[in-house]
Amino acid sequence: MKKILKSMTLTLALIGGGSISAHAGAWPEKPIKITIPWKAGAGAVNFVSRQLQKTVAQDNLSPQPITIFNVGGALPVGMRQFLKMEPDGYNFMAMHTAILTLEASGKIDFGYKDLDPVVRLGQFCMSSVVSKKSNITSLDQLLQQGKDQPSQLIHGANLGAINHVFGMLVERLNPGTKFRFVQTGGDATTYPELASGRVQVGGLSSSAVKKFIMGQDSKPNPDAKLMLLAYAGADRSPMMPHVPTFKELGYDLEFCVDMWYFAPKGTPKQAIDGFSALVKKALAQPDMQQALTSSALVGNHLDGDALHQSIAQQHEDIFSVLKE
Numbered sequence: 001m002k003k004i005l006k007s008m009t010l011t012l013a014l015i016g017g018g019s020i021s022a023h024a025g026a027w028p029e030k031p032i033k034i035t036i037p038w039k040a041g042a043g044a045v046n047f048v049s050r051q052l053q054k055t056v057a058q059d060n061l062s063p064q065p066i067t068i069f070n071v072g073g074a075l076p077v078g079m080r081q082f083l084k085m086e087p088d089g090y091n092f093m094a095m096h097t098a099i100l101t102l103e104a105s106g107k108i109d110f111g112y113k114d115l116d117p118v119v120r121l122g123q124f125c126m127s128s129v130v131s132k133k134s135n136i137t138s139l140d141q142l143l144q145q146g147k148d149q150p151s152q153l154i155h156g157a158n159l160g161a162i163n164h165v166f167g168m169l170v171e172r173l174n175p176g177t178k179f180r181f182v183q184t185g186g187d188a189t190t191y192p193e194l195a196s197g198r199v200q201v202g203g204l205s206s207s208a209v210k211k212f213i214m215g216q217d218s219k220p221n222p223d224a225k226l227m228l229l230a231y232a233g234a235d236r237s238p239m240m241p242h243v244p245t246f247k248e249l250g251y252d253l254e255f256c257v258d259m260w261y262f263a264p265k266g267t268p269k270q271a272i273d274g275f276s277a278l279v280k281k282a283l284a285q286p287d288m289q290q291a292l293t294s295s296a297l298v299g300n301h302l303d304g305d306a307l308h309q310s311i312a313q314q315h316e317d318i319f320s321v322l323k324e
Helices: 002-015 020-024 043-058 075-083 098-104 139-148 162-172 187-196 206-212 269-283 286-294 304-322
Strands: 032-036 066-070 091-096 115-125 127-131 154-157 180-183 201-204 226-231 256-264 298-303
Touching: 032 043, 032 075, 043 066, 043 091, 043 115, 043 256, 043 269, 043 286, 075 091, 075 098, 075 256, 091 098, 098 162, 098 304, 115 206, 115 269, 115 304, 127 139, 127 187, 127 206, 139 226, 154 162, 154 187, 162 180, 162 201, 162 304, 187 201, 187 206, 187 226, 201 206, 256 269, 256 304, 269 286, 269 298, 286 298, 298 304
Parallel strands: 032 066, 032 091, 154 180, 154 201
Antiparallel strands: 091 256, 115 256, 115 298, 127 201, 127 226
């Protein structure tokens, strides 16, 4: 009889979902694995995850280390690999708003609803920029010219991706304004097109603004080939306090790229809560804050129902643009 009861207990534990160890004691009991669907060194998500790993280790925030696995190639490759991982309480994936644009543009046949959202670590907000060769000096002028000469102003973007969605939202601010979107890629490959004047309009991340437009003294570089028109954050960026927000200019637009962590569907709540708490502790450390600031990123912890609601709203907004 004792053997039967022991067998039943083990069976129930195994079919209960997730890892037994994730429930048995204080999480974590083994190394935490983060999948990053970019090659090593590429992008803000990679940077913040590496810094999270470093801060957790240096400041002794966890009894177990974070191990990171980069998956190169096209972005969906690593994401699909992660979808197949076990919800054992130790598998997480770093991703940003691109998971929503990829789904909306039909580049992936799954989405964030196929995963468990865990926590937002931080974000960066977009800025509307123009080539100085365009002779455009204000957001009002940009939108009016886009209306007076529809489809004549060329907007560089990675079609179907974040900077494309941002450009379309800017376009919507003035009924009748129409840009011509062309494939230029992300920040690094769009910048030379803007600098040369072959492309007149673009949307850049804060790190790209810091690299291509701001000077070493944190003031606008007078030799920069681009002009900042508006910042899409809720408040002015400390990095570029001279640049007004869209709302200050009378336009209802905020657009920031959130950096999230997801877990496989069915991951134990103890692990989700534990990882979120670990991220929150890391964000409170001076070395983490310094690293984020140096890369024009902002730590902004969010989890639970508020996180789910935030992602759902972004999902709705992005789909409304890309599904036009």
